[in-house]
Amino acid sequence: MDNYIEIIGFIAAVLTTAAFLPQVYKTWKTKDVSALSLPMLLMFFIGVLGWLIYGVLIDSPSMIFANAITLVSSFLLVYYKIKYQK
Template sequence: METIEILGLVAATLTTSSFVPQVYKTWKEKSTKDISLTMYLVFFTGTMLWLYYGFVHRSAPIVFANGVTGLLVAFILVLKLKYR
């Protein structure tokens, strides 16, 4: 694996992990009143488009980051709808 790919994976890991505290807090507190549904829907759509782009270009960092981020954002969306 090339150094630039490793850099991409590290960046992807750090960026993606930034969603974990929000997921944990939302799940623990069972409250989503301060979370924008529109923002997360738009973000999820963008994430899925990046995931597709990553597959087309066979870019592991892009696929990894957007695959995991998509799951975390989807979980927030489910909680947002559940705890309305």
């Protein structure tokens, strides 16, 4: 029972995480951060940190997995935004 729930969570984790990675890759390749807004990125970063803490507290492997990866990639976007912003 619990296993099939985590399978759904894991599929969701892979899909939403994978959909986000091309943005990180594109920003890294092009150094073009003009379309990204720093307040939005910071909001998103803090939000993902919140989900990660929530995932740990409710003991959800799928949420910990997804949000750990997304936390690193959204941190990279914040870093790129600050570094490459003109």
